[in-house]
Amino acid sequence: MNFKFSEEQNMLKDSVARYVQDDYDFETRRKNAASADGFSREQWQTFAELGWLSIPFSEAQGGFEGGATDVMAVMEELGKGLVVEPFVATVLLFGGLLSKSGNAALQEAYIPSIIDGSLQGAFAYLERQSRFELADVKTSARREGGNFILNGEKTVVFNGAVADKIVVSVRTSGGQSDETGISLLLVDAKAAGLSSTSYRLMDGQLVANLTFDNVTVAADQLLGDLDEGFTLMKSVIADVTIAICAEGLGIMQKLNAITIEYTKTRKQFGVAISSFQVLQHRMVDMFMAAEQTKSLLYRAVCSAEDQSDELEKNVIALKVMVGRVGKLIGGEAIQLHGGMGMTDELDVGHYAKRLMMINTSFGDADYQQQKFTALVAGAA
């Protein structure tokens, strides 16, 4: 039994932590989020130079060959800095789909440019009606000679306004909610017939709705097998779920630290408000909730590292807890800051918002809890 990071992992974690500390203060973050791209290209290049963009890719693909533990180490620190750069969208989602796709030609064509920071990617998997059901796919791709012709719409695409290349889940056969019959196609953002409407989410992300009007995509742009895209996306989303939960944990720890510090300095009734026992207990609850989250995170990461049978159950449990604890800690941090917690100027509200968006990403706590129940019942 060993819950310690390797020396290499410690170095990686420290390098991200130091970067956040020295080069990514809250004002920088605010500026990056408000910029036209929704992040800083300059800082993205630095991420590339520091080697972070190569972490999940195999050595053969030019990567660091990092596993779930490495990704967790990085994400936890990115969370503490509330980093808006699209590491999740480009490296973990888009890159993850490519690297697990088995399509060597596409991997060779694009993974090096993810790693060197020159390519932005996105994964378009949501639709207006789908809510959290990943298999609810109406966007269609029909075969015409050596091409697919795409029609439909994808919504709330993370990094979708900026991505150069987008993986799109499309229906190639079956009914609207069938898991079989979904395929994943790589589409160029400049393809004729593809239009996009972008808007912002409260956590600073720039997202887009993408409309496909007879967009032509060559058949060799297929990731994974025809009609079997769901298995691939499910596996990548499980990895990414662990990653955003690690980000969530980083945020929780940061919010707890900020709140403890604030209550020690804020005076009312002639004393620091941290001296009120009722607030102490609340902060103890926040602390315990973050520790429990960390335990489930480690549990999920361990099962991802050795691909155990428990992986799915562990990831779902983790996502439930991150959703619930995220609401608790975000809400309490604001409450304990009083009026200050309501200001846009303070970072606290922004951390809370990111926690809420992590909750909805890939299915919120209620949705996951029902999946958990079904999974356990199915196994019994």
Place this chain on the structure above:
Amino acid sequence: MDLSFSAEELAFRDEVRAFLNDAWTEELASLMGSTETFKEGQIEWQHRLNKQGWLAPDWPIEHGGTGWTSTQNFIYETERSAVGAPGTLPFGLKMVAPVIYGFGTEEQKQRFLPKILNSEHWWCQGYSEPGAGSDLAALQTKAELDGDDYIVNGAKVWTTLAQYADWIFCLVRTDSSGKRQDGITFLLIDMNTPGISVNPIDSIDNHHTLNEVVFDNVRVPVANRIGEQDKGWTYAKSLLAHERTSIAGVSESKRKLRKLRELLATEVNGGVPLSQDTMIQSRIADVEIELMALEYTELRVLASTAAGEGPGVESSLLKIKGTEIQQALQQLYMDLAGYYSGVIQGDMSAESIGHDFGSEARRAYMYGRAATIYGGSNEVQKNITAKYVLGL
């Protein structure tokens, strides 16, 4: 034990319905819904209520009150929120007015009350300061007597809607020698007086309602003082109890609950409407049960007030439970919106974004965090209840 309405009360209810049907229009709702025209819309709504004579139901009749019974009040509030019509601006009508007619001079009553009724004066509340929040008596904004004027220096913070205000009512320090509560004076200050500046504070709902109001050698005539110098705390305290009862928002929460139930039918997950999702159904039921109880708790408080017994410390209970319910409803509203609960819609259409209430749910949720902070935070309310109700 009886809660049925009499024939007169039923007739009153019909009268309220008829009025709301005419006065609360789509056009007015859209005026109030946009930031640019919010003030204009709010004033127009108050004009309509005033014309009907219903703008200030709880004021004494001689100043323009309706003399409604608590049941009539309850009927009005229920009907109003059922159609989604907003309340009135509390700062003038519900906060400063009771202090003016309760403790002001005849001259002050003549001068201010009619202008609150015709909405000529928009008021804001200047109590909190950077160093004085929960501990309001720590306030330091200073007023020094100079001939017929006070000279005011200091800063107020979190002043809601001060950017629109014509007048501000303030607690200021006139004596720091004795007990902190004893050196506080209640002043009415014209926002156009030289030396006042209003600085916006953006809040986490991405809107501007909060402000810092800075006083730099601001001259305020002694004639604008309520009651005696150094006795302001007493006047302010009577006002705080008022603030706490109106904060429960029962009828508003009932409307939100209905709206949530409607949305369950239209929001789908994987082709299945959320009305078939037992988990969200049971969460809504939890809130509804609390709300059913709170509705009667409020009626009990109203009944004892009518019998001349309150509102006393039990108003803390209404505030705590009322705001907990509001926040639970806001949370459900967010959860129904799913991914779209994060959307900042701005000027874009719901159609182009693909969702029609996510942005509103986000705003309501984020601003709603404040309800457990302002009006005496819920922690402070529990301290009050422990001390004065339970005798601990």
